[in-house]
Amino acid sequence: MKNTIKIIASLFLLFVFTASVAKGQDWNVPASAKNKQNPYEASTKNISSGKKIYNINCKSCHGDAGMGNMLPLQPVAPSDLGSQAFLIQGDGEIYYKINKGQGAMPTFEKTLSDEDKWMVITYLRSFDKNKKESKQVAEVVNPEVSDVNLVLDINNEEKKINANLSGVTEKGDRVALQGIELSIKVKRSFGYLDISGDDAYTNEKGNVTIQFPADLPGDREGHVNLLVKVTDDAYYGEVSVDRISSIGLPTDPVNPLDERAMWGTRANAPIWIILSYVGGVISIWGVIFLVLFQLIQLPKMAKNKE
Amino acid sequence: MKEETSNNSRRKFLKSVGISIGAAGVVSGFSLLGAAKAAAQEPRETVNLLTQDGQLVQVDKDQLRPTVTEPLTELQKRGREGIAGKSFVMVIDLSKCRNARKCMDACQNHHQLRPDQHHINVLQMQDAEHTAPYFMPKPCQHCDNPPCTKVCPVDATFKRQDGIVLIDNERCIGCRFCIAACPYSARIFQWTEPKDPEKYKDLTYNIEANVPQKKGTISKCLFSADRLREDKLPSCVSSCPNGVYYFGDQNEDAVTNGTTHETVRFSKLIEENAGYTLMPELGTKPRVYYLPPKNRAFEFNGDLLNEENLH
Ligand code: SF4
Numbered sequence: 001m002k003n004t005i006k007i008i009a010s011l012f013l014l015f016v017f018t019a020s021v022a023k024g025q026d027w028n029v030p031a032s033a034k035n036k037q038n039p040y041e042a043s044t045k046n047i048s049s050g051k052k053i054y055n056i057n058c059k060s061c062h063g064d065a066g067m068g069n070m071l072p073l074q075p076v077a078p079s080d081l082g083s084q085a086f087l088i089q090g091d092g093e094i095y096y097k098i099n100k101g102q103g104a105m106p107t108f109e110k111t112l113s114d115e116d117k118w119m120v121i122t123y124l125r126s127f128d129k130n131k132k133e134s135k136q137v138a139e140v141v142n143p144e145v146s147d148v149n150l151v152l153d154i155n156n157e158e159k160k161i162n163a164n165l166s167g168v169t170e171k172g173d174r175v176a177l178q179g180i181e182l183s184i185k186v187k188r189s190f191g192y193l194d195i196s197g198d199d200a201y202t203n204e205k206g207n208v209t210i211q212f213p214a215d216l217p218g219d220r221e222g223h224v225n226l227l228v229k230v231t232d233d234a235y236y237g238e239v240s241v242d243r244i245s246s247i248g249l250p251t252d253p254v255n256p257l258d259e260r261a262m263w264g265t266r267a268n269a270p271i272w273i274i275l276s277y278v279g280g281v282i283s284i285w286g287v288i289f290l291v292l293f294q295l296i297q298l299p300k301m302a303k304n305k306e
Numbered sequence: 307m308k309e310e311t312s313n314n315s316r317r318k319f320l321k322s323v324g325i326s327i328g329a330a331g332v333v334s335g336f337s338l339l340g341a342a343k344a345a346a347q348e349p350r351e352t353v354n355l356l357t358q359d360g361q362l363v364q365v366d367k368d369q370l371r372p373t374v375t376e377p378l379t380e381l382q383k384r385g386r387e388g389i390a391g392k393s394f395v396m397v398i399d400l401s402k403c404r405n406a407r408k409c410m411d412a413c414q415n416h417h418q419l420r421p422d423q424h425h426i427n428v429l430q431m432q433d434a435e436h437t438a439p440y441f442m443p444k445p446c447q448h449c450d451n452p453p454c455t456k457v458c459p460v461d462a463t464f465k466r467q468d469g470i471v472l473i474d475n476e477r478c479i480g481c482r483f484c485i486a487a488c489p490y491s492a493r494i495f496q497w498t499e500p501k502d503p504e505k506y507k508d509l510t511y512n513i514e515a516n517v518p519q520k521k522g523t524i525s526k527c528l529f530s531a532d533r534l535r536e537d538k539l540p541s542c543v544s545s546c547p548n549g550v551y552y553f554g555d556q557n558e559d560a561v562t563n564g565t566t567h568e569t570v571r572f573s574k575l576i577e578e579n580a581g582y583t584l585m586p587e588l589g590t591k592p593r594v595y596y597l598p599p600k601n602r603a604f605e606f607n608g609d610l611l612n613e614e615n616l617h
Contacts, residue, residue: 005370008480056566060547104403110601133410135535188560189392190539190553217559218573253557255467256450263452265461 028102029096038090041098044127048181048232052121053116054081066127073104075256082127094121142177143169148236150182152228154245158193161247163222163228167200167236181228184250194290195219200231220247378510382474385513385531388466392531395469396445396472396543397552397561397575400599403428405439409491409542409551416541418519420501424492425527426542429520441598443550445542446471446492446527447584454484454493460511468595469556470529474513478523485524489588493526530554556593 056066058081063069066082079086098117101107101301108117125131145167153162159185165177180202185192195216200208218224224247229240260270352364360548405428413425426445429462432438448471455463455471463478463484479552485493508605509518514531538544542552543564554561562569575581579597586592 056568060549060565111401186560187568188558188562189537189555189563191560191567193560193569194572212572215559217557251557253393255390256465256469257467261451263455263465265455265464 002253020151027093027097028103033096033262034090034092036090036095037093038095038118038121038125040115042122044179045181046119046122047126049123049198050119053112053285054120054123058120061104065124070125076103078105081124084129087124087128087130091121091125094124110242142167142179144181145219145236146174146176147167148177148230148239150228150230150239150241151242152226152243153225154243156245156247159214159247160209161212161226161228162207163202163241164211165206165208165230165239174200175232176204178202178204178206181232182208183227183229183231184208185227185229186216187227192227212247214249216248217251218246220250222246222248222250224248280292316432321592329403357567376510378476381510382476384535386464386466386474388468388470388531389534390467391434391557393556394448394534394592395542395554395556395572396529397573397577397581397595397597398443399400399552399597400440400442401551401552401597401602402548403443404548405430405441406547408545409443412541412545413527416517417515418501418506418517423525425492425494425525438599440602442599443542444490444492444584444598445594446512446592447490447590448527448529450591451592452592453487453489453588455489457483459483468534470531471526472513472528472531473516473524473526475511475516475520475523476513478520479521479531479616482524484524486519489585489590490592493524494525496521497502497523503560558574576579579617593605 007232014041014195037097061071061073061078062081063078066080068080068083070078070080078199086158095117096106098112098120100109114118148165150166151166154160155162163182163184164299165180165182166174167177168174182196182200183194184196184200185194187193193216195210195213196208197210200210202208209267216224225242225243225244226247227240227242229238230236257264261269262270262273264270311459317328342422354362354364369422406429408430409426414421414423417425419425426443428441428443430445431440431442448469450465450469452465452471453463455465458464460477460479462475462479463470463471463473478496482495485495496519499521506518511518511520512532514528516525518529519525530538530542533540539553539562540551543553546564549563551563551564552561552570552572552575553564554569556561556572558568559572561575573595576595581595581597582590583595
């Protein structure tokens with residue numbers, strides 16, 4: 001009996017959920033919005049900058065594009081934005097949805113710039129199997145290489161970091177790899193600070209040179225932990241180097257407890273407070289004791305007079 | 307008297323070590339006590355744990371108890387000193403807060419608080435009649451010139467070298483001077499027995515989490531000082547689904563967003579977004595910075611009391 005009730009209840013719930021899921025996916029995209037076209041080309045640069053923006057703003061709910069690892073939200077789970085079912089719609093439609101949001105999906109109208117939104121769409125389109133014409137426009141074709149090597153050269157005086165990316169061809173020559181994006185990061189307490197800027201792509205010699213921010217603190221000696229890696233693991237797997245270098249601004253951490261302050265505990269109280277308090281206590285008790293002492297002396301004094 | 311307490315805590319320490327030996331590294335913060343009892347009852351929410359001999363066991367979530375494996379004296383000592391070389395700051399981006407209240411839940415879980423007790427509270431604000439309302443999470447401001455520590459007669463509340471203001475429940479006499487002194491109403495008083503006293507009763511008091519809570523003493527936000535020791539972000543920061551919180555070390559000039567895990571320059575973030583602190587005119591020098599609620603990522607959904615509007 002109990003079981004039947006349970007079954008009926010769960011069937012009912014299931015029904016309610018399916019109904020609400022269907023409702024949740026109902027987007028009213030006006031025809032004018034649908035016609036919008038992505039003004040940016042599907043270049044490797046645009047795709048990779050779109051991926052960065054995606055990872056910061058979309059990934060926490062939608063998961064990795066194409067992986068189906070979105071947050072299991074109720075009643076409507078976020079879509080997998082790399083799936084064909086999602087990419088079947090036009091650029092304009094996706095753009096509209098990013099702008100307006102619905103339900104748990106926030107609006108990004110003001111929080112992302114137009115360019116950023118289109119970059120995300122460009123990135124998502126790179127998963128589209130049907131859009132042959134918007135295939136990645138590869139600006140440079142690097143030869144097939146193995147043994148990819150990333151070499152760091154740090155100039156502490158000028159605070160410049162130079163990274164060189166190269167690989168060994170089938171013929172056994174070491175060649176520079178061009179047009180590959182690198183991420184240059186500095187370790188901080190709870191994560192890595194990206195200092196690579198907008199244009200950290202290797203040039204024809206395989207080099208990326210960036211200026212280390214002059215005012216970025218290191219430890220007492222200016223040491224910082226640097227991490228340089230090929231941004232997209234899809235090219236050569238994970239290629240990275242880390243290095244401790246004294247390129248940061250030497251910074252002495254301030255210890256607020258070094259100073260005596262009003263807010264300090266007893267041991268850290270300002271000297272003048274300790275002195276005036278102790279002085280106050282001593283003088284008040286002193287007066288009391290003086291009076292008591294003289295009271296005791298009174299009979300003696302009277303006797304002496306007699 | 308002192309001797310006795312520390313002996314007692316040593317015994318507790320040994321006991322908790324014995325208990326937690328069953329659980330493997332991932333779950334070292336919890337004990338398996340009572341897991342067997344739970345199996346007999348109706349299945350509730352369970353978690354999978356790996357025992358040291360490599361077996362996967364399912365344990366009722368309610369049966370998990372936090373354990374601390376250091377003795378009281380050590381906890382008190384390091385809790386008072388703080389983490390050398392750090393200077394923690396928090397940045398709260400009001401343009402993103404949509405009152406999801408996940409920070410409050412996480413905080414109450416972490417610090418043994420009932421739903422009506424707040425270390426952090428999301429307030430509905432409206433600055434003037436014609437200005438737009440907004441939501442504002444308000445934790446302890448961990449001031450650099452804290453009025454609360456000035457008034458404590460027994461040195462129970464204090465500031466550490468990393469900037470965090472803590473309370474020692476073992477010293478607090480419950481005079482509530484500090485509540486009166488705090489301009490941000492960040493402190494709460496434990497009027498009654500705290501939540502789930504049974505569950506926490508064998509636990510050594512950890513000054514960095516203020517757990518177990520004690521009736522007749524004060525509690526407040528601690529920036530999850532116990533988590534910071536393990537290089538983890540505070541509970542509220544990592545539980546926000548909307549990217550409201552940034553947390554980091556001012557000495558490194560970097561703060562990390564708890565949702566996106568993006569790390570940015572603290573000074574740039576504050577400068578570019580006109581960051582401000584609460585009631586600067588009091589000279590309390592808060593360590594919690596706010597970014598104004600402009601260009602909001604959502605529409606304000608109005609009245610807090612109206613359940614339908616809650617997101
Ligand atoms: S209530 Fe406790 S912490 Fe607050 S001032 Fe009194 S003794 Fe100090």
